[in-house]
Amino acid sequence: MEKMVQSMMKRFPMIIGIGFMLVVLSVIIGAVNASTAAEYYAFEKASRETNLELAELLAGIESTGIWLPYFKFLGLSMILAGITMALGVIATRLQKLGMEVMSIVPPGARMNIPPRPRSAMWMRIWMILGMMVILIGFVVSLSIAGTAFTVYSNPVVAIDSASSGSALLNGLSAVHSAKGWLEGFKFVGVAFLFMGIVNGLATILVALKFQKQALPQVVDKLPAVPSATAGD
Amino acid sequence: MMENMQKMMMKRYQMFAWTGLIVVLAAFYFSLQVAGASGDFFSATKVAREGAQMGSALSQTNVTRHTLAWWVPSFKFVGLGLMLGAISMALGLIATTLRNLGAEIMAKWPAELNPGLPNKPRSARLFPLLMLMGWFFLAIGLIIAWATAGSVSWYWGHSISSELNPAGPGSNLLQTLGNLVVLEQWLAILRFVGMGFLFTAITVALTVVIRTLQHQELSLAQFIKGRMGKE
Numbered sequence: 001m002e003k004m005v006q007s008m009m010k011r012f013p014m015i016i017g018i019g020f021m022l023v024v025l026s027v028i029i030g031a032v033n034a035s036t037a038a039e040y041y042a043f044e045k046a047s048r049e050t051n052l053e054l055a056e057l058l059a060g061i062e063s064t065g066i067w068l069p070y071f072k073f074l075g076l077s078m079i080l081a082g083i084t085m086a087l088g089v090i091a092t093r094l095q096k097l098g099m100e101v102m103s104i105v106p107p108g109a110r111m112n113i114p115p116r117p118r119s120a121m122w123m124r125i126w127m128i129l130g131m132m133v134i135l136i137g138f139v140v141s142l143s144i145a146g147t148a149f150t151v152y153s154n155p156v157v158a159i160d161s162a163s164s165g166s167a168l169l170n171g172l173s174a175v176h177s178a179k180g181w182l183e184g185f186k187f188v189g190v191a192f193l194f195m196g197i198v199n200g201l202a203t204i205l206v207a208l209k210f211q212k213q214a215l216p217q218v219v220d221k222l223p224a225v226p227s228a229t230a231g232d
Numbered sequence: 233m234m235e236n237m238q239k240m241m242m243k244r245y246q247m248f249a250w251t252g253l254i255v256v257l258a259a260f261y262f263s264l265q266v267a268g269a270s271g272d273f274f275s276a277t278k279v280a281r282e283g284a285q286m287g288s289a290l291s292q293t294n295v296t297r298h299t300l301a302w303w304v305p306s307f308k309f310v311g312l313g314l315m316l317g318a319i320s321m322a323l324g325l326i327a328t329t330l331r332n333l334g335a336e337i338m339a340k341w342p343a344e345l346n347p348g349l350p351n352k353p354r355s356a357r358l359f360p361l362l363m364l365m366g367w368f369f370l371a372i373g374l375i376i377a378w379a380t381a382g383s384v385s386w387y388w389g390h391s392i393s394s395e396l397n398p399a400g401p402g403s404n405l406l407q408t409l410g411n412l413v414v415l416e417q418w419l420a421i422l423r424f425v426g427m428g429f430l431f432t433a434i435t436v437a438l439t440v441v442i443r444t445l446q447h448q449e450l451s452l453a454q455f456i457k458g459r460m461g462k463e
Contacts, residue, residue, distance in 0.1 A: 161277075162277065162278070163277060164275075164276065164280070169275060169276075172274050173272075174271070175274075176270040176271065177270050177271030179267075179270065180264070180267030180268075180269075180297070180301075181264050181267035184259060184260035184262075184308075185260070187260070187308050187312065188256060190312065191256035191312060194249070194253075194315040195249060195315070197319055198246070198315070198318050198322060201323065201326065202246065204326060205322065205325055205326055205329060208326060208329045208333065209329060212329055212333040212336065215333065215336070216340065219337065220340075
């Protein structure tokens with residue numbers, strides 16, 4: 001399991017690359033959606049509110065506007081996860097380096113390498129939690145986008161005159177309600193990923209603090225270099 | 233004095249990260265309130281929504297969803313800003329630990345091979361300032377959002393069909409609407425300028441770490457060269 005995690009961590013450039021591609025893709029989709037919106041608003045208000053074909057255009061614009069930010073955040077979260085993985089790789093390398101150095105040092109000067117700190121485990125947990133929250137947000141946003149498409153496929157006049165308790169008004173209410181809480185979902189995911197980065201940095205700090213404490217002691221215990229003293 | 237205060241604050245980076253997370257989670261709770269209010273408001277017919285009179289339950293629901301949506305984004309960004317600040321503090325601590333490590337190791341070197349510690353780079357003094365600037369902009373944004381939330385409540389407390397829509401030029405209602413639209417743009421600007429400063433602080437802190445590592449590499453190479461020369 002640990003080996004699998006380590007090999008996955010080493011693939012951080014690929015994860016960052018995929019995340020970047022998703023962000024670029026979302027910019028392209030956003031530009032296409034913006035041109036569709038320009039096309040829609042080129043018609044006069046009366047046509048926009050009654051024409052069924054224009055209603056379908058609006059449905060496309062509104063539903064894309066719901067899922068696209070979550071798609072973009074999925075890309076951003078992959079970039080942040082990639083950064084966390086890179087920090088994990090650095091921390092592992094520092095620990096391995098410490099072990100290698102200690103194996104070269106004479107037994108009398110050796111010091112025990114401390115076990116991996118708890119922050120290393122928390123780094124992974126926060127990263128996975130963050131990715132999961134954003135992924136769930138994206139999946140839910142796709143479902144809400146489907147509801148939005150159904151609602152806005154109706155002409156605006158039909159939506160405005162929807163009676164209380166009708167499917168149309170329930171759909172409209174669901175879309176507006178989801179917009180509110182999905183927004184929070186996105187930022188909670190990012191906050192979890194930031195916690196992953198903070199814990200990754202804390203792991204590196206633990207390794208460096210050990211080096212700071214151990215290296216002078218190891219150097220003190222090392223036998224003197226004969227050639228250096230002979231040269232003087 | 234100032235530097236000691238900075239050092240003490242930096243050591244508490246975990247506390248700042250947790251505070252930021254709690255703020256973001258609280259913002260999530262408030263966004264659930266917005267979602268609930270929006271769900272209730274839009275489950276009424278358009279005629280009922282727009283005709284709701286001042287002080288009615290539906291009008292209050294509309295006030296809640298607009299008022300919370302007004303200040304919660306700034307609050308959320310303060311939380312994220314605290315977390316980004318914690319990241320730059322941790323990077324600063326890494327740079328300081330590396331410098332102290334270098335100093336302790338070099339103290340064991342013979343005096344003639346010891347190049348001594350270089351002065352702290354300017355970037356090491358710059359990144360805490362950038363971080364504080366970022367927090368300052370985010371805090372100002374939140375204070376303004378809280379201070380003007382009353383105007384938002386007052387505006388949206390009016391009936392849409394009988395007061396807001398027929399509001400004439402120069403009326404108090406229309407002037408408030410104009411001010412709120414402008415202020416909303418400014419609040420967004422403050423949020424992103426604050427985040428910009430915080431991301432710049434992280435970049436500068438990373439350059440400090442890189443410079444420290446480069447100096448260590450150079451000193452080590454010089455030490456080995458000097459040692460080999462003696463041999």
